[in-house]
Amino acid sequence: MEYFLKLFLSGTAKGSIYALIALGYTMVYGIIQLINFAHGEIYMIGGFTALIFGGFFFSKGMPVGFVLLFSVLLSIIYAAAFGYTIEKIAYRPLRGKPRLSALISAIGVSMVLQNFVLLAQTEKFLSFPSYLPEFKWLQPYKEYINSTQLIILGVTAVIMVLLTFLIKFTRMGKAMRATAQDMHMAQLVGVDINQVISVTFILGSALAAIGGVLICSYMGQINYYIGFIAGIKAFVAAVLGGIGSIPGAVLGSFVLGWTESLGTGYISSDYEDAFAFIILIVILLIKPEGILGRTQRQKV
Amino acid sequence: MKRRNMVLAVFAMVSLLALFGTQSVFAAPIKIGVAGSHTGDLASYGLPTVNAAKLVVKDINDKGGINGQKIELVIEDDQCKPELATNAAAKLVSAKVVAVIGHICSGATKAALGIYKDSKIVTISPSATNPPLTQSGEYPNFFRTIAPDDAQAKLAANFLTKTLKLKKIAVLHDKGDYGKGFAELVKQYAEENGIQVALFEGINPGAPDYSAVINKISNAKVDGVVWGGYHPEASKLVQQMKDKGMNIPFISDDGVKDNTFIEVAGKYSEGVYATGPTDTSTNPLAIKAIADHKKEFGAEPGAFFLNAYAATQALLNAIAKAGSTDYNKIVAALQSEYVDTPLGHISFDKRGDIIGFGFSVFQVQNGKYVELK
Numbered sequence: 001m002e003y004f005l006k007l008f009l010s011g012t013a014k015g016s017i018y019a020l021i022a023l024g025y026t027m028v029y030g031i032i033q034l035i036n037f038a039h040g041e042i043y044m045i046g047g048f049t050a051l052i053f054g055g056f057f058f059s060k061g062m063p064v065g066f067v068l069l070f071s072v073l074l075s076i077i078y079a080a081a082f083g084y085t086i087e088k089i090a091y092r093p094l095r096g097k098p099r100l101s102a103l104i105s106a107i108g109v110s111m112v113l114q115n116f117v118l119l120a121q122t123e124k125f126l127s128f129p130s131y132l133p134e135f136k137w138l139q140p141y142k143e144y145i146n147s148t149q150l151i152i153l154g155v156t157a158v159i160m161v162l163l164t165f166l167i168k169f170t171r172m173g174k175a176m177r178a179t180a181q182d183m184h185m186a187q188l189v190g191v192d193i194n195q196v197i198s199v200t201f202i203l204g205s206a207l208a209a210i211g212g213v214l215i216c217s218y219m220g221q222i223n224y225y226i227g228f229i230a231g232i233k234a235f236v237a238a239v240l241g242g243i244g245s246i247p248g249a250v251l252g253s254f255v256l257g258w259t260e261s262l263g264t265g266y267i268s269s270d271y272e273d274a275f276a277f278i279i280l281i282v283i284l285l286i287k288p289e290g291i292l293g294r295t296q297r298q299k300v
Numbered sequence: 301m302k303r304r305n306m307v308l309a310v311f312a313m314v315s316l317l318a319l320f321g322t323q324s325v326f327a328a329p330i331k332i333g334v335a336g337s338h339t340g341d342l343a344s345y346g347l348p349t350v351n352a353a354k355l356v357v358k359d360i361n362d363k364g365g366i367n368g369q370k371i372e373l374v375i376e377d378d379q380c381k382p383e384l385a386t387n388a389a390a391k392l393v394s395a396k397v398v399a400v401i402g403h404i405c406s407g408a409t410k411a412a413l414g415i416y417k418d419s420k421i422v423t424i425s426p427s428a429t430n431p432p433l434t435q436s437g438e439y440p441n442f443f444r445t446i447a448p449d450d451a452q453a454k455l456a457a458n459f460l461t462k463t464l465k466l467k468k469i470a471v472l473h474d475k476g477d478y479g480k481g482f483a484e485l486v487k488q489y490a491e492e493n494g495i496q497v498a499l500f501e502g503i504n505p506g507a508p509d510y511s512a513v514i515n516k517i518s519n520a521k522v523d524g525v526v527w528g529g530y531h532p533e534a535s536k537l538v539q540q541m542k543d544k545g546m547n548i549p550f551i552s553d554d555g556v557k558d559n560t561f562i563e564v565a566g567k568y569s570e571g572v573y574a575t576g577p578t579d580t581s582t583n584p585l586a587i588k589a590i591a592d593h594k595k596e597f598g599a600e601p602g603a604f605f606l607n608a609y610a611a612t613q614a615l616l617n618a619i620a621k622a623g624s625t626d627y628n629k630i631v632a633a634l635q636s637e638y639v640d641t642p643l644g645h646i647s648f649d650k651r652g653d654i655i656g657f658g659f660s661v662f663q664v665q666n667g668k669y670v671e672l673k
Contacts, residue, residue, distance in 0.1 A: 010511035
């Protein structure tokens with residue numbers, strides 16, 4: 001039972017890592033039905049930005065709390081600027097064109113960003129310092145969960161609640177939902193869809209940057225390629241939970257984390273990916289729109 | 301009568317001349333073949349060996365050669381391709397070489413070895429690491445100045461048993477050729493040494509989190525973890541293990557014996573063991589060989605340079621000690637005589653594997669890899 005609990009908690013921690021990235025994926029998809037393959041790269045760039053600014057602040061001898069706050073803020077701003085720009089130059093000109101064009105453009109952006117960081121920074125793995133505080137009271141339970149995992153879990157929960165609130169109860173959220181339902185109609189009733197979509201990308205990228213800082217702190221390392229691997233898993237999680245649904249992305253991530261963790265614990269880690277994809281296939285067979293996804297009827 | 305004496309005298313002089321003639325045949329150079337990839341994709345693996353052989357031979361010839369005979373190199377290219385290696389071997393046999401330094405790649409070496417064996421030619425490779433080349437016992441004429449692929453795993457397994465005295469271990473790998481190969485051999489040798497391998501699993505390289513498999517290790521109550529793979533995963537594993545309060549030994553391969561591992565894992569790398577090629581950087585002969593290379597060729601030496609340097613030295617030393625170019629005497633001398641080379645004080649065992657150089661166990665101590673003696 002104790003073993004099960006440990007595995008369950010490590011699955012939860014793993015799930016919250018996936019969820020941090022999946023949230024941004026699903027939000028962009030929910031509004032403009034684009035699978036933004038560059039999302040993983042924004043997450044990686046967020047991590048790198050925090051590493052660079054964090055290192056700079058540390059070298060100036062600033063306190064840890066200050067370093068954490070400002071490097072996260074700067075990496076959010078930086079990543080958001082990236083998201084905004086990418087949307088403007090790589091996706092906006094393709095709006096209204098077949099959906100496949102934007103998808104291919106997204107894959108292209110992903111490659112460009114990876115190689116950009118490879119050339120501009122390094123191909124090596126770099127050490128990522130832990131900016132996050134360690135809770136003394138958690139020490140006795142360190143076999144179950146550690147401070148960084150708990151912070152990631154907490155941040156995921158807070159982000160999920162805030163995003164749901166934003167989309168359900170604010171003016172911008174209303175405009176987002178309108179854009180998601182029918183872009184042309186929304187435009188006709190006076191919604192500035194360019195602005196709405198830009199905001200969506202800025203928000204999604206900001207989330208990726210937060211994810212980048214937290215997850216890199218947990219891994220203790222960073223490399224230009226981390227976004228690709230994390231992006232694939234987060235994408236699976238988002239589809240599993242019902243792509244486009246905010247709570248769905250979180251639930252899907254947890255299901256994925258639990259499956260992988262329990263599969264590893266009770267069977268073998270050799271088949272970790274196999275378990276992840278088996279559960280994806282099973283759920284898509286039973287409920288093709290994902291666990292919390294809404295069925296979209298094709299309009300004739 | 302007088303005339304007859306004259307004839308005899310002339311005959312005697314001619315036979316004396318003939319004797320001188322045979323004497324000068326004796327003083328003909330000793331031919332040594334150098335075979336390997338000198339052109340093509342893998343030329344960078346083979347050319348440093350040619351340079352090494354040239355440097356050693358120049359040294360010896362400047363001192364008057366061996367037993368009054370000069371050394372001459374016969375260089376043949378095989379591009380690391382088995383079919384070209386047999387051609388190269390046939391050419392060397394017809395050039396009547398006494399011994400061959402080479403070949404470079406294991407596949408090409410294997411193809412050529414049969415030909416050398418039939419012609420009784422000693423062969424010393426600086427780089428062919430395929431274990432059966434020596435272990436099969438098929439090629440008594442074969443020697444190498446590099447440790448075979450399985451030496452590292454054997455060393456790690458013996459270290460687990462004898463030094464750390466572990467009873468039960470977990471073996472993890474990254475599912476790649478290199479990492480899984482190492483892990484499987486360690487498992488095999490550890491089990492032969494009586495260690496119980498409680499867990500043998502592959503993990504996904506690049507994944508952000510390994511806490512599930514770490515929980516599994518902790519649940520299996522093992523007293524050591526072996527990792528076959530590279531350093532990025534190793535640093536995540538040690539970090540996440542120590543965060544969970546697990547302080548059991550962590551042993552890995554030369555994919556982790558890299559300073560990047562210490563840079564990335566930071567304080568978590570303290571105490572980690574890794575096997576890797578024995579450090580030769582402080583060996584004065586290695587320093588001299590590298591300096592000579594820079595002087596002669598104007599560049600840093602390439603792959604397997606020191607191994608080839610040692611191979612040539614060992615071979616020439618054996619010929620000198622044997623006092624002849626007789627195959628059996630050279631083999632006996634290689635197996636019994638020790639020689640000081642850039643790799644250290646080396647000799648060869650009965651199967652042809654190098655003694656005195658190979659892999660060592662290193663441990664991270666105060667942020668540096670330290671060789672454990």
